[in-house]
Amino acid sequence: MEIALDNLSKHFGKVKAVDEVSIKVPDGEFVALLGPSGCGKTTLLLMLAGIYKPTTGTIRFGEKVVNDLLPKDRKIGMVFQSYALYPHMSVYENIVFPLRLQRLPANVVRDRAHKMAELVQVQGLLDRKPGQLSGGQQQRVALSRALIKEPDLLLLDEPLSNLDAKLRIAMRAEIKRLQKDLGITTIFVTHDQLEAMTMADRIALLNNGKLVAYSQPHDLYDRPKTLFAAEFIGSPPMNFLRIRIEEKDGGVALAGEGIQMPLAGEIAQKVKSLGGGREVILGIRPEDITVATDSGDAKAEVYIIEPLGRDMLVDLHVQATPVRVLAPPTFNAPIGASVALTMDRTKIHLFDPQTEQALLN
Amino acid sequence: MPNRLRSAIPYVLLILLTTPILVGYLWLFISSMSARTYGLRPEGLTLENWRFLVEPIRSRPSIWQVLLSTLAFAIPLGLLDVTISSMAGYALSRLRFPGRRMFLSFTIVLHAFPSATLLIAIFFVLRAIKLYDSILGVVLVSVSLGLPLGIWLMKGFYDNVSWDIEMAALIDGCSRLRTWWSVVLPIIRPGLAALLIFSFLGGWGAYIIPYTFLVTATIQPISVFLQSLTGDYTFVNYGVVTAVGLFQLLPVLLFYLFTQRYLLNLYSGGMKGGA
Ligand SMILES: Nc1ncnc2c1ncn2[C@@H]1O[C@H](COP(=O)(O)OP(=O)(O)OP(=O)(O)O)[C@@H](O)[C@H]1O
Numbered sequence: 001m002e003i004a005l006d007n008l009s010k011h012f013g014k015v016k017a018v019d020e021v022s023i024k025v026p027d028g029e030f031v032a033l034l035g036p037s038g039c040g041k042t043t044l045l046l047m048l049a050g051i052y053k054p055t056t057g058t059i060r061f062g063e064k065v066v067n068d069l070l071p072k073d074r075k076i077g078m079v080f081q082s083y084a085l086y087p088h089m090s091v092y093e094n095i096v097f098p099l100r101l102q103r104l105p106a107n108v109v110r111d112r113a114h115k116m117a118e119l120v121q122v123q124g125l126l127d128r129k130p131g132q133l134s135g136g137q138q139q140r141v142a143l144s145r146a147l148i149k150e151p152d153l154l155l156l157d158e159p160l161s162n163l164d165a166k167l168r169i170a171m172r173a174e175i176k177r178l179q180k181d182l183g184i185t186t187i188f189v190t191h192d193q194l195e196a197m198t199m200a201d202r203i204a205l206l207n208n209g210k211l212v213a214y215s216q217p218h219d220l221y222d223r224p225k226t227l228f229a230a231e232f233i234g235s236p237p238m239n240f241l242r243i244r245i246e247e248k249d250g251g252v253a254l255a256g257e258g259i260q261m262p263l264a265g266e267i268a269q270k271v272k273s274l275g276g277g278r279e280v281i282l283g284i285r286p287e288d289i290t291v292a293t294d295s296g297d298a299k300a301e302v303y304i305i306e307p308l309g310r311d312m313l314v315d316l317h318v319q320a321t322p323v324r325v326l327a328p329p330t331f332n333a334p335i336g337a338s339v340a341l342t343m344d345r346t347k348i349h350l351f352d353p354q355t356e357q358a359l360l361n
Numbered sequence: 362m363p364n365r366l367r368s369a370i371p372y373v374l375l376i377l378l379t380t381p382i383l384v385g386y387l388w389l390f391i392s393s394m395s396a397r398t399y400g401l402r403p404e405g406l407t408l409e410n411w412r413f414l415v416e417p418i419r420s421r422p423s424i425w426q427v428l429l430s431t432l433a434f435a436i437p438l439g440l441l442d443v444t445i446s447s448m449a450g451y452a453l454s455r456l457r458f459p460g461r462r463m464f465l466s467f468t469i470v471l472h473a474f475p476s477a478t479l480l481i482a483i484f485f486v487l488r489a490i491k492l493y494d495s496i497l498g499v500v501l502v503s504v505s506l507g508l509p510l511g512i513w514l515m516k517g518f519y520d521n522v523s524w525d526i527e528m529a530a531l532i533d534g535c536s537r538l539r540t541w542w543s544v545v546l547p548i549i550r551p552g553l554a555a556l557l558i559f560s561f562l563g564g565w566g567a568y569i570i571p572y573t574f575l576v577t578a579t580i581q582p583i584s585v586f587l588q589s590l591t592g593d594y595t596f597v598n599y600g601v602v603t604a605v606g607l608f609q610l611l612p613v614l615l616f617y618l619f620t621q622r623y624l625l626n627l628y629s630g631g632m633k634g635g636a
């Protein structure tokens with residue numbers, strides 16, 4: 001089912017928890033609502049669920065405006081961050097509760113429950129009470145309870161945040177597989193950008209209740225439209241350096257404290273058109289910088305080296321500005337060494353310091 | 362200090378503190394079984410004091426009639442108190458409506474209000490609605506006097522139920538009423554049980570209200586019956602008084618023994634209520 005939000009807002013008194021958000025979710029897609037804590041993700045989800053009434057704006061399921069539809073009539077399934085299992089019911093009763101409410105015949109209920117238990121792998125747990133389950137098991141039960149009524153829309157509120165790192169990665173893949181197999185339109189709330197990047201077809205990035213970006217993960221990663229998006233997406237995060245656009249002898253360069261980065265070709269034309277002498281913020285991801293001993297765009301001093309296994313994460317200082325670089329495992333400069341950094345010209349981002357908008361794309 | 366000794370200290374203290382009470386119970390027991398007592402020393406062991414079990418004391422109703430009246434008062438009292446408190450508590454915990462805060466503060470004030478000062482006013486009200494000297498009348502009065510505490514306690518229990526569970530039930534297909542009935546109420550069942558027992562025992566031992574508003578001896582509960590034994594003009598047979606007292610006390614003690622687990626909930630699960 002296609003979901004469309006149109007200028008959707010939710011105010012709690014003076015707090016604008018969700019502020020004029022417009023999003024279209026195509027049928028069968030997996031959309032992540034991503035943003036820092038308190039940015040309005042849960043509020044948005046609860047409006048979709050029908051728990052909160054929008055202050056303004058409309059929610060459409062398919063063609064139908066559902067603003068005033070009760071949660072029980074919306075054909076949705078939801079998994080809460082706390083899982084919200086009914087503590088007084090067994091796992092089996094929890095799973096079939098939505099079907100019981102639909103007054104389906106007993107044999108249909110039993111069949112669907114067992115199929116669902118198998119799909120989500122909780123067969124052995126059906127007689128237990130939620131209190132006797134581990135976090136991961138509770139999460140599976142909550143997922144089966146949400147899926148058993150074959151909803152048109154599945155809402156997941158940070159379902160993985162209570163799991164340990166290993167289980168989280170396993171469940172990430174599993175939820176994605178389930179979603180694709182069942183083809184259910186899914187909206188997934190997370191504040192973990194990696195989760196959003198790996199699982200979602202599209203990411204809606206929220207900040208302070210406002211939608212700041214809505215695009216496919218690689219798009220968001222490669223071409224962030226705002227400083228906030230650039231900062232939020234990617235781990236380790238993008239580096240930011242204050243620089244000035246310099247025009248000299250017909251050529252263009254980015255210059256800052258300890259940085260002198262001549263440009264050529266297409267990128268030079270683009271930067272030149274922004275205007276010489278302009279102060280901008282240069283953004284570049286750790287994997288787009290290479291470290292050499294001889295010469296480069298910036299002089300830096302090695303500060304800390306963190307081996308990540310496959311790569312080395314090198315913290316350097318360019319004058320006073322910290323810069324992090326992902327270097328190959330062969331990297332062997334000692335701490336305190338002076339090195340030179342070279343930046344991949346095709347991967348640089350420039351942002352206006354006032355508007356925080358991207359200038360190059 | 363050895364650990365053994367240290368852990369014994371609380372017990373020693375508790376034993377010291379409870380000794381007077383235990384001695385009281387002991388005297389009650391001994392006295393009910395003997396013709397006379399000198400301190401705790403009985404003289405002339407007898408079951409004569411327990412005759413009231415088989416044969417009414419002088420012109421009074423039989424103890425079984427009294428028992429029936431007591432139950433007819435205490436059971437509806439407990440049930441009504443729990444029913445109304447569980448509904449009102451839910452509304453105060455979960456719903457936003459005009460006057461909610463004021464209602465909450467009133468609940469506390471009323472709970473602290475000495476009900477004895479209301480007796481005369483209640484008398485006029487009961488007479489006006491023709492419920493003076495009827496069990497229904499005292500049930501209604503006792504329920505309303507018990508409601509502030511009951512509502513406050515229930516609100517505390519509801520406050521501890523997470524919103525998520527209620528939202529999940531709504532999304533799973535419940536109406537608001539169904540959510541309350543099938544999901545929230547079962548979760549606070551320990552609280553309901555505790556309030557029911559608490560309120561029932563309150564009715565079992567109630568004295569002032571029934572004494573004031575019930576004049577027909579056959580519908581008076583046991584505490585009023587007990588009092589009437591000591592209020593005789595002739596002479597007071599303390600052997601019989603203690604026997605009847607023990608008769609009233611035993612079910613309560615047994616009840617506590619088997620239900621204290623639930624009653625303790627009142628003090629742990631509830632009480633946390635805030636505005
Ligand atoms: N019922 C409410 N009453 C008043 N303010 C609320 C209510 N619910 C949320 N808010 C406020 O709205 C804002 C958004 O809250 P929301 O719970 O949607 O954030 P979130 O993005 O889900 O955060 P988190 O990642 O921490 O779960 C917050 O500032 C919060 O304090």
Ligand SMILES: [Mg+2]
Nearest residue numbers: 041042043157
């Ligand atoms: Mg949230």
